Amino acid sequence: MQLIPCPWCGPREQTEFHYGGQADVAYPDDPAALTDEQWAHFVFFRDNPKGPFAERWFHSAGCRTWFRAVRDTRTYAFLPGSSA
Amino acid sequence: MSTPEQPDALWRNPEPKKSYDVVIVGGGGHGLATAHYLAKQGITNVAVLERGWLAGGNMARNTTLIRSNYLWDESAAIYEHALKLWEGLEEDLDYPILFSQRGVLNLAHTEQEVRDAVRRVEANRLNGIDAEWLRPDEVAKVCPIVNVSGDIRYPVHGATYQPRAGIAKHDYVAWGFARRADQAGIDLIQDCEVTDFVVDGDRVTGVRTSRGDIGAGTVALCAAGHTSVLLDRLGIRTPLQSHPLQALVSELLEPVHPTIVMSNKVHVYVSQAHKGELVMGAGVDSYNGYGQRGAFHVIERQMAAAVELFPAFARAHLLRSWAGIVDVTPDASPIVGTTPYENVLLNCGWGTGGFKVTPGLGQAFADTIAHGRVHPLLAPFSLDRFVTGALVDEHGAAGVAH
């Protein structure tokens, strides 16, 4: 089974984790000021690259912290040292 | 129907011309069907560009379930349009596709699932779609090998039943469309990856490919799981996320399974192909992926679910498993229609369930291209709905249920 590098627990089996999608999607500073289009982009629109992708992961069956990691969506390999 | 005698070639292997009226990107089921229905409209200066071999993507990898029992009017309309076309497709293509209307059972395992399922049956009937609610004993009559006893973890409380649902032979469907498009003079060009677009203001005048630049009057994107890669070149953002979706088959068995059974709750669906292998699938792998492979624990879970529902399968052997790359959207409905580029049309987001729509999409998308306006059956599926909020939320009917 694929091992996912938790920054706190080290490499653990994939089934211990929950996927959180694209990382670094910041909550808008002033949500009320957003146009419908900007709001749609915040809620629904995400990058979908073929290659390195910065993602959020939740170690749900372990230390229960969220972290960020970069994974290549072609090979599924986590970039060494990218978990934080 | 028996397997057709295959001639040496079903289509030519032409060199790309300098330009075409219509360039279709992606030679899967949707691209090939669109080409066939364009030819029926008299539009034949058309190329289908395929990066690999024809129909080697999701078209080669899907589990071929065809049904139209979706909840919302918008979905019911396009899927039922497709189902009606399936019913006459062998004659239209003059090619056997092994379309077999053996019906589909969507099992309900909880009180809430029962309420939702009965509501969907009523919604289907209002849309003129054949749908019935069956009690457990009636489920057992349709499919005697389903475990309807009360002593399993998720007892079967009943099921929706669509008798006109079915399966078809995916490769024959693709070849049938390809053959007819080729006969009409449309160029099917394999080993031809579109890598970029030639842009002039708000128009795209051509595509850059691994076999050189090709001019285009209209560009129609039918690239399924790879759509985002192409749209990134045009700077168009969407909510699409590409995921691996796996399926598997058992060894060949005697005919034991007369219909299709799906369960959202225990997360598996099963049919038996003409040759005798059990065909099973479940949900997508959780993370984004372009690898055409998935994780084995997903397969393990769906086998556990299958054995729970079908104790008779406990000793069947897994023969092979595989994955495709499916383009999923937040509301489990497709994205079809116009883009900020006036001559670029989009068809994507069919995710885990776009085989069943192949003739319907091909017909309506070709009509869209031919008439320069979005076909009414496709209009509800615009990219714009994520801004207006007019989502077509089909998670209940789509779920695991491709």
Ligand SMILES: Cc1cc2nc3c(=O)[nH]c(=O)nc-3n(C[C@H](O)[C@H](O)[C@H](O)COP(=O)(O)OP(=O)(O)OC[C@H]3O[C@@H](n4cnc5c(N)ncnc54)[C@H](O)[C@@H]3O)c2cc1C
């Ligand atoms: C395991 C699995 C099971 C499924 N089961 C079902 C089911 O039971 N029922 C159902 O209705 N649906 C099912 N689906 C979904 C269905 O297969 C898809 O929705 C449908 O096939 C998508 O349309 P398509 O056939 O055109 O896609 P594809 O066959 O994937 O065609 C897209 C084509 O575009 C090509 N392409 C991509 N990028 C480029 C480029 N840059 N240049 C040139 N060509 C390019 C690809 O190589 C590919 O051949 C399943 C999918 C999978 C993976």
Ligand SMILES: [Zn+2]
């Ligand atoms: Zn941890």
